[in-house]
Amino acid sequence: MISKEHIINRFVSYVTVDTESDPKSETTPSTEKQWDLANKLAEELKAIGMEDVTIDENAYIMATLPSNVNYHVPVIGFVSHFDTSPDFTGANVKPQIIEKYDGKDIVLNAAENIVLSPDYFEDLLQYKGQTLITTDGTTLLGADDKAGITEIVSAMEYLINHPEIKHGAIRVGFTPDEEIGRGAHKFDVEKFGADWAYTMDGSQIGELEYENFNAASAVVKVKGKIVHPGYAKGKMVNSMYIAQEFINSLPRFETPEHTEGYQGFFHLSSVEGKVEETTLEYIIRDHDLGHFEARKEVLRKLTDELNSQYGREVITTEIKDQYFNMREKVEPVMHIVDIAEEAMKQLDITPLIKPIRGGTDGSQLSYMGLPCPNIFAGGHNFHGRYEYVPVESMIKATEVICKIAELTALKQE
Structure with missing residues (x-):
């Protein structure tokens, strides 16, 4: 014993x-x-x-x-x-x-x-x-x-x-x-x-x-422009607001606190922001390999859409596979x-x-x-x-x- x-x-x-x-x-x-x-x-x-x-x-x-x-x-x-x-x-x-x-x-x-x-x-x-x-x-x-x-x-x-x-x-x-x-x-x-x-x-x-899970990490960097707030009209670009758009564009209930079993998710694990630059760190998880690849593509497409909306590259997204x-x-x-x-x-x-x-x-x-x-x-x-x-x-x-x-x-x- x-x-x-x-x-x-x-x-x-x-x-x-x-x-x-x-x-x-x-x-x-x-x-x-x-x-x-x-x-x-x-x-x-x-x-x-x-x-x-x-x-x-x-x-x-x-x-x-x-x-x-x-x-x-x-x-x-x-x-x-x-x-x-x-x-x-x-x-x-x-x-x-x-x-x-x-x-x-x-x-x-x-x-x-x-x-x-x-x-x-x-x-x-x-x-x-x-x-x-x-x-x-x-x-x-x-x-x-x-x-x-x-x-x-x-x-x-x-x-x-x-x-x-x-x-x-x-x-x-x-x-x-x-x-x-x-x-x-x-x-x-x-x-x-x-x-x-x-x-x-x-x-x-x-x-x-x-x-x-199949697992990946994603680092999303958002670029803004800082000028004096008293003279900012038409000039300032606040990266934190663009980052908020990115966050809100992902499926709200596909997060760890709303999923179980075989359900995958996007998890926003860290936010560091100032007007000029904001960094979002995500982890991406899914048991199904096809769904996993689709999740990564969601982030890529959202990045392209926001860049197109702002007429320049305001967001870059780097995705790295972690394990399968x-x-x-x-x-x-x-x-x-x-x-x-x-x-x-x-x-x-x-x-x-x-x-x-x-x-x-x-x-x-x-x-x-x-x-x-x-x-x-x-x-x-x-x-x-x-x-x-x-x-x-x-x-x-x-x-x-x-x-x-x-x-x-x-x-x-």
């Missing part, structure tokens, strides 16, 4: 290390502080008995648990990222342990009146009676994806300490900068050497995902999803097979030749002060990893 106390201690030791990534940085990792946890993880993998532990110049960590059977078993991998989102601070994380959650409001921070309430976050009620780890309301928690790392390291340690569980060779990989879309950019798939892998980067218990739907790469090898589903069922976990409304390292890795579905890590409300994770979910995820390894070996026996 995997120890609850052991899981809690390991998780807390990870989340109290600040590893926030920085999208404006051009280095890998994007922040120097990510090295603090990366080096700690490499040493910990060696300490528990993993072999071939490496950490490269970009902080990508890999290690091997050798096979303990005398017949051929496909090499499988498990991957998680150690950076945390720049959406909310990850400095000075102070985890709070809530034993035997009673289903009521959790006061995260009395001084600032920050409350985690099931009235707003209904998923909390699934975990009544369990042990929750929350923030103190002033930072994110970092369960995305330090819960995944906790589960992978704990599973490897458990398998090492229980050689009666038969398994083939297992590779583990930990990456920087996933939260800024670069987690797999410098991942050496050939060196990793797995036939397939799983990212431990999902949310609630039972999640099993092999579909994700892994379904295309996973469907030909669906047995890897079936194994994960069977593992959950054998552990009395109801599989929740649904599309990811986001992306993981696995989506990029799948296109790099490493099919890589995504499995729950257990956390909720990622990237903000209301993030929490049930300890029992982390224990179950750890058991799923062990069971996948065992089933993969049994199927080859």
